[in-house]
Amino acid sequence: MKDRTIASVAASYDLVPQTVGNWVARYRKEHSSQEEGEAVAESAQIARIRAENRELRQENEFLKKAAAFFAQEQR
Numbered sequence: 001m002k003d004r005t006i007a008s009v010a011a012s013y014d015l016v017p018q019t020v021g022n023w024v025a026r027y028r029k030e031h032s033s034q035e036e037g038e039a040v041a042e043s044a045q046i047a048r049i050r051a052e053n054r055e056l057r058q059e060n061e062f063l064k065k066a067a068a069f070f071a072q073e074q075r
Contacts, residue, residue, distance in 0.1 A: 006024060010017040 006020045007017045009015075010020040013020075
């Protein structure tokens with residue numbers, strides 16, 4: 001139900017919108033560190049994968065050149 005506004009939730013439960021807003025703010029504060037930690041871990045993983053991908057591309061390019069060189073040697 002992320003698409004509902006604080007005011008609409010408050011009205012449906014006969015609450016003051018400020019109270020619901022305070023609850024939402026507290027929830028976000030308590031859970032933000034967990035979400036940030038997951039985002040940081042994901043960013044680090046993406047960086048590692050990109051570095052590995054770059055290294056594998058370089059190795060692949062080297063192997064292509066080596067294969068072409070040895071193919072010419074055998075002629």
